[in-house]
Amino acid sequence: MGRTSTARDRLRDSACELLHTRGYAAIGVAEICARADVRKGSFYHFFESKQALTIEVIDTHWQAQRTAWRERLAGPEPAVDRLQRLITWLVETQREEWQATGRVDGCLLGNLAIELSNQEDAVQQRLTAAFDEQAAFVHATLAEGVQDGSIAPEYADQTTAKAVVAQIEGAVLLAKLAGDVKQLDNLWPHVRRLVAVTSPRLERSHQLPQIS
Incomplete structure (x- = not known):
């Protein structure tokens, strides 16, 4: 049985931290992905936009x-x-x-x-x-x-x-x-x-x- 990916949770948790400390306008998808250690292409597999993630x-x-x-x-x-x-x-x-x-x-x-x-x-x-x-x-x-x-x-x-x-x-x-x-x-x-x-x-x- 394959290992369950935690990428979505990592993206959400990283976005939560960045939104709380930096705000919405100050962060972008690339920074969220870097914090979550998730490839940017994978981001759009889970969320259609930064707004959807927010x-x-x-x-x-x-x-x-x-x-x-x-x-x-x-x-x-x-x-x-x-x-x-x-x-x-x-x-x-x-x-x-x-x-x-x-x-x-x-x-x-x-x-x-x-x-x-x-x-x-x-x-x-x-x-x-x-x-x-x-x-x-x-x-x-x-x-x-x-x-x-x-x-x-x-x-x-x-x-x-x-x-x-x-x-x-x-x-x-x-x-x-x-x-x-x-x-x-x-x-x-x-x-x-x-x-x-x-x-x-x-x-x-x-x-x-x-x-x-």
Whole structure:
């Protein structure tokens, strides 16, 4: 039985890394192939274009992220605590990358959304779908928070859910721009204000651990 080729996976993984750290316009098919150790001719056996590869990168990346979002927003705890758990994980992901590389590379989806905001319609559609799904996860959690008393009813709507996603993406963008992951230390307190936590016990600071 022949050996299964890993070329497609290598192309996708290499593109993911380059897109995250360099951006869409700055890289070409030749560089992706060189990073993946795949011949350029073989690239077009798997993908008709860089755009098609980028769409697969987005889909694969969000599929993994979707699982992580679901896991952190699930559980028996009050909804506000589950939301905090999601924020803490998102911040820790950026910190771990910063500690490993000395850079704040930001959010792959957010980076691409900014760069391609007025071009590459097919890519924009995938990004929009991912962010809409994030907002839907947050919206569902806020609705659960109304039931457990940890979220004010007037803030458990789609507008607030989208504002939470925007707060996350904006904070990560500014940290990337400044090259300073410490700017994410206050992300949770800002998100908490958006959702208007109702319980005095839950209104405490909940500051994320500071970076020494």
